Amino acid sequence: MSETVKTKAPKEPLFSKKNRKLVIDPLEDNNPVTVQVLGICSALAITVQVEQALVMTGSVLFVLALGNVVISLMRNLIPSRIRIIVQLVVVASLVIIVNEVLKAFLPDMAEKLSVFVGLIITNCIIMGRFEAFAMAQKPWPSFLDGIGNTLGYGIVLVLVSIVRELFGSGTLMGFPILGDKVEGTGLFATDWYANNNLMILPPMALITVGIIIWVQRSRNKALIEDH
Amino acid sequence: MKFLERIVENMEPKFAKGAKLEKLHPVFESFTTLAFTPKEVTHKGSHIRDGVDLKRTMMTVIIAMIPCLLFGMVGAGHWHYVANPTTDVDVTSFWASMGPKIWYGLGVLLPLIIVSYGVGLTVEFIFAIIKGHSLHEGFLVSGLLIPLIMPADVPLWMVAIAVAFAVLIGKEVFGGTGMNVVNVALTARAFLFFAYPTSMSGNSVWFGGQPDGFSGPTALGELATFTSDDQASWAFQNISEFTSKYTMEASWMGYIPGSIGETSAVACLIGAAILLFTGVASWRVMVSFFAGGLAMSALFNVWGANEFMLLEPLHMIALGGFFFGGVFMITDPVTASQTNTGKFIYGFLGGFLSIMIRVFNPAYPEGVMMAILFMNVMAPLIDHYVVQANVKRRLKRLKTA
Numbered sequence: 001m002s003e004t005v006k007t008k009a010p011k012e013p014l015f016s017k018k019n020r021k022l023v024i025d026p027l028e029d030n031n032p033v034t035v036q037v038l039g040i041c042s043a044l045a046i047t048v049q050v051e052q053a054l055v056m057t058g059s060v061l062f063v064l065a066l067g068n069v070v071i072s073l074m075r076n077l078i079p080s081r082i083r084i085i086v087q088l089v090v091v092a093s094l095v096i097i098v099n100e101v102l103k104a105f106l107p108d109m110a111e112k113l114s115v116f117v118g119l120i121i122t123n124c125i126i127m128g129r130f131e132a133f134a135m136a137q138k139p140w141p142s143f144l145d146g147i148g149n150t151l152g153y154g155i156v157l158v159l160v161s162i163v164r165e166l167f168g169s170g171t172l173m174g175f176p177i178l179g180d181k182v183e184g185t186g187l188f189a190t191d192w193y194a195n196n197n198l199m200i201l202p203p204m205a206l207i208t209v210g211i212i213i214w215v216q217r218s219r220n221k222a223l224i225e226d227h
Numbered sequence: 228m229k230f231l232e233r234i235v236e237n238m239e240p241k242f243a244k245g246a247k248l249e250k251l252h253p254v255f256e257s258f259t260t261l262a263f264t265p266k267e268v269t270h271k272g273s274h275i276r277d278g279v280d281l282k283r284t285m286m287t288v289i290i291a292m293i294p295c296l297l298f299g300m301v302g303a304g305h306w307h308y309v310a311n312p313t314t315d316v317d318v319t320s321f322w323a324s325m326g327p328k329i330w331y332g333l334g335v336l337l338p339l340i341i342v343s344y345g346v347g348l349t350v351e352f353i354f355a356i357i358k359g360h361s362l363h364e365g366f367l368v369s370g371l372l373i374p375l376i377m378p379a380d381v382p383l384w385m386v387a388i389a390v391a392f393a394v395l396i397g398k399e400v401f402g403g404t405g406m407n408v409v410n411v412a413l414t415a416r417a418f419l420f421f422a423y424p425t426s427m428s429g430n431s432v433w434f435g436g437q438p439d440g441f442s443g444p445t446a447l448g449e450l451a452t453f454t455s456d457d458q459a460s461w462a463f464q465n466i467s468e469f470t471s472k473y474t475m476e477a478s479w480m481g482y483i484p485g486s487i488g489e490t491s492a493v494a495c496l497i498g499a500a501i502l503l504f505t506g507v508a509s510w511r512v513m514v515s516f517f518a519g520g521l522a523m524s525a526l527f528n529v530w531g532a533n534e535f536m537l538l539e540p541l542h543m544i545a546l547g548g549f550f551f552g553g554v555f556m557i558t559d560p561v562t563a564s565q566t567n568t569g570k571f572i573y574g575f576l577g578g579f580l581s582i583m584i585r586v587f588n589p590a591y592p593e594g595v596m597m598a599i600l601f602m603n604v605m606a607p608l609i610d611h612y613v614v615q616a617n618v619k620r621r622l623k624r625l626k627t628a
Binding site: 194196197198199201207210214 | 351385388395400418421422424425426
């Protein structure tokens, strides 16, 4: 790998072009959800409300950024035959911290996210970044990579949840936007409008992600695979 | 015709390559070929010599739907006046005072058809222009099927959303007509069923403009309300009550409330005759679908654990959308199995599952929709195994020889 050779090179600035690329790349061209199709499970589960998506992104940000640093620091100590177990232990302990913090300070949100916080352990993005990046990189680039990937994941999550919450419940962040037929509340209340129940069901999250992928690929032809 | 032809000929240069309206050529072409056969023909290697093309096939299906359409129109009017009795309209008989009933039914059906075609064709035209190919014919049939499987009372904006969703996600995403995995019309219905359940099922949607407090579920909906008590003696009493309210004759003729086009088994059978006579629909799929439905309901009838199961098989298949689904939906050649053996399996399982969903899950009395969509997805798998079985058989023959 070219990076390992460069370890002896003179110290590079903290936000060099290469390091900036680590953060920006996953936002669009190498998005973990829409391009690598990782972390789809949580994109389906917790995108019913924007608030949930934001908390989830925050949790993943903590786990992935810190986990990447920890793994990167230990990368020369981990025997390669048991590396998956070591990685799992690191994720699991970080996730437990997140879970406890959420339970202590945001009990309502913890209730809503329920099992999905625990399931961050199985989020493919995290193990993927540990394996593909942190195991071979220094702590600082690993940290940036973790942030970049989480932001890429978070953007998709928030986009999907905006669509789902707006049309499924007529609210955004719990604030009523589109009127409800029964209650007649909201910014744009009409008496004929009805919320779309399908938006709350998981299939619509998949379709929304699909549409995002569609839009992204028609804008960026380089992402389209050859057949 | 000569007059039309002259107009078309005069307009053609405007849409030619390099001319002003070049971009709209797909639109022009699709409208002209509605009436005239295309000018361009296959130059070489064409093996089928027949005047029938996709557009002609689609027109046959539309003609086959006309009995259902007309019946649905009268039905929509009839049930409206049952719910809102007036002195002028006689509702004691289905066929009495046809004038106001047809007039009302037309007022329900025409906007539905216009919205369905308008929205669907707009999406299709946009895709045709972006992709630069001519307009696909597929929506001709779907556009008429969709109004027929809607309740008379459904708001038009919901229909518009459902049609846009079905054409976009159900069809264009997969590559347009002929490439769709699931039936477009049923996708629209399934969308509405899950998105706006209160407008699609339940007690109040089957009658046009009913006053508050008038409750009238469909026959199947009413059957589903029975299933809460499971004592056998109750079940027998309930079912005899049910069959006296919705008699066998009424169910077959379609004198029962339901979605616009689906109520009458007889009207569907007329359509089936047209489709089978012209060879547009596969008799294998259609026959095995009904066989599957009858087999399942006969099995349940022997079991007889609740009201649904006690219903006679011939009565069971006449209710709900079973006939409409069996004639117009499951026979859709794009989403059905392609192999002959596969068609039998596909149709049979479709009918089988329809009744099974209906009986086991009273929340989805319209199991036909679910069953057909499910079989649409399974059709390639069935084909795969049929082909593999054939390959195996032939290999065996090769060895023995």
